[in-house]
Amino acid sequence: MKKIKINDFKVTKSITLNQISTTFDLEANKKEIEKELENVREALGDFQNTIYAHGKYAVLICIQGMDTAGKDSLIREVFKDFNARGVVVHSFKVPTELELKHDYLWRHYIALPARGKFGIFNRTHYENVLVTRVHPGYILGENIPDVNSIDDVNDAFWDKRFDQINAFEKHIAENGTIVFKFFLHISKDEQKNRLLRRLQKKEKNWKFSPGDLKERKLWDDYQDCYEDAINRTSKDHAPWYTIPADDKPTARYILARILYDTLIQYKDIVEPELEDEVKSHLDEYIKQLESE
Template structure:
């Protein structure tokens, strides 16, 4: 599997990316990779030099929740923090648009997963510019103020934010789950047809689906303007969930392996006393 083809390294068009790839025995292959990811997270925790921020974006039903569940099930629960960002609260709206994301960042040694991310501030708000009014920004007095320049400036500030994080030891990986409109239709119908899945359905899903083309334009701009070497985007074909999870896991593993995490050793004084410590314990 050529993982480089999923990484956004130049100007792209989303229409050039496949939404479906099928890998034989994807579930079996994922099990092997999960263990390796777990071992590397343990080493990252022991070393305590890096943290990792994993950003997941995608249209409704693209499989973000199940990907998190299946890929990270072997990782020590204390080593992973998952945050799902919904509509901003009254408190969050009293701060700048990045505040609630900043305070949710993972500490060194841990993986932080943002299920929907700070990019909602240049995606959903761009499709629904009236949402910006709730932020009560001084220079925004009408919808006319929310032009392309406004959102491009926000993307630049997000780039600056991520660059700051990277320079301070946060490994940043961003994934767009590239779902086709036809497959989304199938998944929404499944939620309606299966009583045990009904709770997942919202009529808002259908309203957002009508804005598909606007979302694709916004996602394409985000990918082109915010994929940087220290915070790259990867476009993952999401129509086949097992394969999407496997591709994601392989990229994650490949990126983790670049860091050669090394657990610290005991101080020389303690190291010289190891035999004495063992003897004390055996005498109990």
């Protein structure tokens, strides 16, 4: 199977999304890919136990993508070997009344993983420069001072919001959170096929909403906003990765491989050793238990 190179997917310079492929040939069949995914997710599960015991880092995994990009199933398949105590998944939808009474980053900040844990954001704080940028009228619902009409949601507004997001991510990274940001990059044709499957297969009907078709008509607008957001916010401390997502098993494996290969570079993340006083009495403790 083809070896994954992190830098083939990591955004280190300005990108143009329509020039990046939505497919990637791993030179393996589906069963081989799934077997390799099983191996790497087991290794990730072991690493999770180590980072939990170590207790000095948190890991934040941000997953974005167009409708049908495969976010939910990817989370299910990549993280199924994690201990439930060490991972929390948050799916961010339309802000609630309470959330709208706070700044737009508040609900994301309070959902951040504690040290020793993994946090997965299924849709993320980037919705605030994606959906709201395509539909700027939504910003008026945030009741921001000095934003009284659509005219106030201008280039200067978005510049400021990107600065705030970059500052947010830098702050958490400097305080021990390892940040990954993944864009599941699917083609418009593949989205059409997946929407059709939702309509044609009864067991998938529940996933479909007429709103999906309305948003699909804005495909180009969303692609422009994703491209701009990725280019403005892919930093060394919080990089973006574009994941070819037309084939779900391939996307899952690539994402898992990038996670693992990056995390094992943190050589200081090791399980803590017992104190010398405790270690010196191990034989005694063993005898106590064996004599019961």
